[in-house]
Amino acid sequence: MGRLKSGTTLIYEKADGVTYAREFGADPSTREEVGRDWDTDGRTSDGRPLIDHLRESKMWGQIHRAALTNPSLKDALDQAVVIYQLSKLVP
Secondary structure, three states: OOOOOOOOOEEEEEEOOEEEEEEOOOOHHHOEEEEEOOOOOOOOOOOOOHHHHHHHHHHHHHHHHHHOOOHHHHHHHHHHHHHHHHHHHOO
């Protein structure tokens, strides 16, 4: 549970579909996300919120740009591409 300690009394708060927890008596700024409401998004193929898809796409762009100067990351991406291409051959 991140920085939250087991065995302590927790205060749960919910805002904008996100559930947070913090230790009793702790500063509210120390809260940590522990859950989310899950409403399916009809705009996406898997029902995840569109914003999650956009963030994931942005992350992959950042990974690709970082691979230009990181040989280990480039090797890992090249291997992922090979696995992806081979998986398309299997019916």
